[in-house]
Amino acid sequence: MELYVIRSEHHETPLAEIRTDGRNIDWIVDNSRGKLKQVAQGDFEALKAFIDKTSHMIMEVPEGPTPGLLRYSLENGDIVEITTDGKTAMLNGSVLEYEHKMALMSAINSGQLKVKGRADLKTPLPIKPKPKTVVSKELPKSEVNKSFLDEVKRKQKKEKSKNAMGRYGSDAKIEDIDFSDSHCPAMGKQLLYLLKYGDDHA
Numbered sequence: 001m002e003l004y005v006i007r008s009e010h011h012e013t014p015l016a017e018i019r020t021d022g023r024n025i026d027w028i029v030d031n032s033r034g035k036l037k038q039v040a041q042g043d044f045e046a047l048k049a050f051i052d053k054t055s056h057m058i059m060e061v062p063e064g065p066t067p068g069l070l071r072y073s074l075e076n077g078d079i080v081e082i083t084t085d086g087k088t089a090m091l092n093g094s095v096l097e098y099e100h101k102m103a104l105m106s107a108i109n110s111g112q113l114k115v116k117g118r119a120d121l122k123t124p125l126p127i128k129p130k131p132k133t134v135v136s137k138e139l140p141k142s143e144v145n146k147s148f149l150d151e152v153k154r155k156q157k158k159e160k161s162k163n164a165m166g167r168y169g170s171d172a173k174i175e176d177i178d179f180s181d182s183h184c185p186a187m188g189k190q191l192l193y194l195l196k197y198g199d200d201h202a
Contacts, residue, residue, distance in 0.1 A: 001081075001090060001127050003066055006036065009056040017062070019088045020044045024095040026088045042097070061129040068124025072195045073117035080104065082195060084124050086177055086188025105187060108194045115195055121173045 006016040016036050017029040025044050030037060040047035051057045067083040069090075074080060081090040089101045096104060107113040174192050 001069065001083075001088070001095065003062055003127060003129070004059045005062045006032075006051065006057060006059050015057070018044075018047075019083070019095060021090065021093060021095045024097070026095045026097070028087055066127050066129075068126055070119035070121065070124050070192070070195070072115055072119050075114045075116045078113075080195065081125075082191060083127075084121075084177065086192055089191065101191070102187065105191045105194060108191075118195065121171075121192075 002020050002022065004018050004020070005014045006018065007014050011031075013031055014029065015032045016027060019026040019028060021044075023044055025040060025042060025047065027037060036047065036050075039050045048059065051059050067085045067087075069081045069083060072080045072082075079092055082088070089096045089104065091100070091104065104113070108115065171193065174189060177189070177192070
C-alpha cells in the first residue's frame with residue numbers, strides 16, 4: 001500500500017489524500033469536489049498521468065507518522081489487511097472501495113467468512129514510503145540503544161496491561177483509535193473488532 005497527498009500551488013489545503021495498491025484508489029480526503037475522482041475513474045495510473053501533465057499539482061508522500069497494517073488470514077485462504085486507523089482495507093493486496101469494505105464486514109459478521117489467523121494490534125506492519133536517498137549522521141550506538149530499549153520496555157509494559165483487559169466491545173486499543181475522519185467511523189471500529197474477536201463474541 002502507498003499513501004499520497006495531492007497538493008496544488010493554488011490552494012493551501014491539500015486537494016486530496018489517497019491510499020492505493022498501485023491500481024485501485026481509496027480516497028481518504030477529497031477537497032476537489034469530486035473532480036479528481038472523475039478524472040481517475042478509480043485508476044491510479046490515470047490519476048498520476050493527469051497530475052504529471054499539470055503545471056501546478058504534485059503528488060507526494062505525507063510527512064509525519066502514518067498508520068500501520070493489521071493482517072488477518074481467513075479460513076478460505078484470503079488475506080485481509082486493515083490500516084490501524086480503520087479507514088482502509090485490502091483483500092489479497094487490493095484496496096477495497098467503500099461498498100466492498102462494507103460487503104467484507106457483512107460477510108465476516110454473518111459467519112460467511114471466518115477469521116483463521118488474527119493480527120496482534122500491538123505489532124502492526126509498517127507502511128513504508130518508496131525509498132529516498134538520504135544522507136544522515138549516525139548517533140552513537142550506545143546512546144541510541146539505551147534510550148530506545150528503555151522506551152520499548154515502557155511501552156510494552158503499558159500495552160500489555162492495557163490489552164489484558166480488552167474484550168469485544170471494550171478493547172482499549174481499538175477504542176483509542178480515532179475513526180472521526182473515515183467515511184463511516186462505526187464501520188472502521190466494527191471491522192477491527194470483527195477481525196480481532198470474530199463473530200463468536202456472543
